[in-house]
Amino acid sequence: MDLDVDGQHDQVRDERSRLFTKQRRGDFLNYLRERLADKPGAEAADRLLSSPVAPSKQLMAYAADEIREREQFTLLDEQQVAYELVMRAVDKARRADFKQVVIVTGGPGSGKSVIALSLLGELYRQGRTALHATGSQSFTQTMRRYPGRGSTRIKNLFMYFNSFVDAEQNGIDVLICDEAHRIRETSTSRFTPAAKRTGRSQLDELMAAARVPVFLLDEHQVVRPGELGTVHAIEQYAQSRGYAVNRVSLDEQFRCGGSRKYERWVLHLLGLEGSGPVPWAGDENFEVRLAHSPQELEAALLARPGTARMTAGFCWPWSDPRSDDSLVNDVVIGDWSRPWNVKKDRAVGDAPPSMLWATEPSGFGQVGCVYTAQGFEYDWSGVIIGPDLSVRDGRLVTVREANRDPAFKNRKAVPDADFDHLARNVYKVLLTRGMRGTVIYAVDPVLRDFLARHILT
Template sequence: MLATDGSVPERRLGEVIAEHLRRTARINPSDAERRSWDRSLPVLARDLVDAGLGAVEMLVEYQLPLTSKRADVVLAGVDRRTGGDAYVVVELKQWSQAELFEDDPNLVLVRGVAGPRLHPTLQVQNYCDYITDFVGALEGRSEAVRGVAYLHNAADLDVEDLYREVLGEQSRMFTKSRRGAFLDYLRERFASEPGAGAADRLLTSAVRPSKQLLKLAAAEIRDREQFVLLDEQRLAYEIVLNSVDRARKADSKEVVIVSGGPGSGKSVIALSLLGELSRQGRDVLHATGSRSFTETLRRVPGKGSSKVKNLFKYFNSFTKAERNGLDVLICDEAHRIRETSQNRYTPARLRSDRRQVDELIDAARVPVFLLDEHQVVRPGEMGTVAEIRSHAEARGFRVHEVSLDEQFRCGGSRAYEEWVLRLLGLRAGGPVPWLGDDHFSVSAAESPQVLEALLRSKLDKSYSVRMTAGFCWPWSEPREDNTLVHDIRLDDWSRPWNVKGERAVGDPGRWLRAGRLCLHRPGLRVRLERRDHRPGPGLPRRQARHRPGGQ
């Protein structure tokens, strides 16, 4: 527990939180983060005490389930009206002056900060939606979670623009000019009773699995928004929509580059944009350089609809495309862009030295590139942020760049991501020993048989498991009797690759159909266990907890 009654002096608050994060999450906070804690958290704590709510719990740097994103503070207490659990997510901003970005209601410009930022009430609204989506204890109880953006250094006149788009009761905004209103809001929300029980129930609740991308893609494209986009994800989404409006009005072209690692939400952004732009009647297509990914998208979101299937193309589909014939071209997995669209099967009359990245840029007024620079599948793939930016800027186009590196990394483990990058030589410093993480268990299996036995034991405990691996094995066609060839052989152990085509054949088809065990190409024998993925008590107590009224 942290307190402002002298047991933890305010001047040491940042130091204590930093040490907690280093110990529990293997995160080394920056000096700027420490300064922000020292300047903002005591302000909020004093407000709670002055409101007579010193027993309300402050969950500092609350980690959102299954992500590495953290909300500044979640207040946990007793609902004054119902007596149930009540929570307020607080986004603390030290901004002194801000205004809307080009009259866009969802983007703001902050003095001293380069580039647009997400409107803080939209940011905190997304946090509230995400928490109620993933915390089992809050299922069907969205009214228990509210959000507040607290700009405690700004006066109303300094951020007057931002009040035009405050969302309503579930997401409010207060400045230092409205401190009295903020205290009234807290008193209306919370009783003066201790909030420890509500905090415990939030932190120990089961975490529901995230929505599966492809299962929801059809509804996402045809009906309405299905995904909750957080922070940089939502920022990228809004920047694209803003660029589309501006490019059409000004008869211009803008390029958007979104980079991030596995699990950072690039394809969620892509499908969210595809759905929204389709509903707006924009000319939009989705393209990748991966046959399996494209065909899966055509088969799942496009099931029963030739129109939806036609939204998904390949990068080499745009060699003869009309210049700016589309409003938007969404280039997913853009790290798979090749030097040219030509291959050995291209007829001589159609061959060209034109670069594939230029073809994709030319095809739309707003080309959007989503990529992970650490992923290269085949020789000749050259999609990088620098390469795309260089081609766009050389032709005088405005470029927006958004990095997703701060969120959703490998289900929330920054330590695991860093360890893998260094192990594979993708980050300087060389391999280091695995030091552990509350969310992951990493161990080496002595043999494929041991690894498979471990995975099968997890199936019995309601885990989802997968055996994966490298690109080095042959992949035979099914036999005449429709069984799979065991291409993968390690000593006396063998298994087939994943199935070919649209239906399961032979073993392991029953696991594939159940979505439980997928046998892919085995390589590095590493067992990964998501400790917060199974049903039952999930999240450990990993947040720093701060009770403003005492220990």
């Protein structure tokens, strides 16, 4: 009845909306006839489905403001080289129907993600189509939460590597693959229906999706079986398809802090580069300290100004939350114990969801693992080296039996040699998250003594 909604008509009447009651059915039909064609819409629907997806001008402007201008990024030296290389490649690709692959390598703090976000903002300001993708839920969700705050469409610029299974060939100008060391052999998982298991490589999907695929990576951050994001793998595949490849290294610069000298020391320590461990020679802009207990490590972090997190090798069980919504203190060392970071994407008590552990202040109370720490930096890093690392004949060795990571459980799928390399990469990631300093505690007393001889404090 009209009387039942008396007074509501004027509330909703504008250029886009109307209100009709059952008594006004005839008016409703006339309203629809004035605005809808009397012929079938199949042709228009097909045209819509086959049309290229492109952002609106308003979205481009908003993306540029939110991603590029608000952060006031300043690109330095090789960062600027990489940035300009991509922009030139975009112009060339459009003019000549040409595909070019760009690979940008660099350690932590070298500005890979600064380049990624600067490119994304500038490309949208110019009216180009671009997407940002990673293989990390934590990293992608953080990008959606901060640069994409307040706009669903901006959030949708941040994708995952497995989002391009059915992507149109060259459907976008640029695909920025950040944290590309996490690229996997295929995009399928145990949840993928059998009908969709094409066997197509993830590299092929990513390279096909854009005229200019950009890969930003640190080769020493491959930490899981099945990850193949190395310069060699990317170059080899691109060349097999006849694509031009350009590469830029950022290894000689640190925009956001950190220490190149310290990163080299870690690589030597872990046997990933060089002829073996060397003494820490010091860096006036970066502090390295050896703790004699986890209590000392935690206290040292609390005493430092700025952001700090504790991480550890995966050498302790990882329990589900209790029924009272509290975390179990799984990481137990003597009379000191703390919980791992939250497993899933919801908060547990005061602890943030897993993808926000590195960025929310309340993440300090938990111990992070490599999967939540990778891709992030904080001022001060506390690293607990678990019993899966020890020393033999003056060099670090891995102890597989002490590791509890389910990814390494199957010896047939992950042979001992692969485990050894991946475990060393795990600690390389954990040891290089701090931008102002790192505090280290080793559970194995033999390793503690070894580190004490190489870290003179």
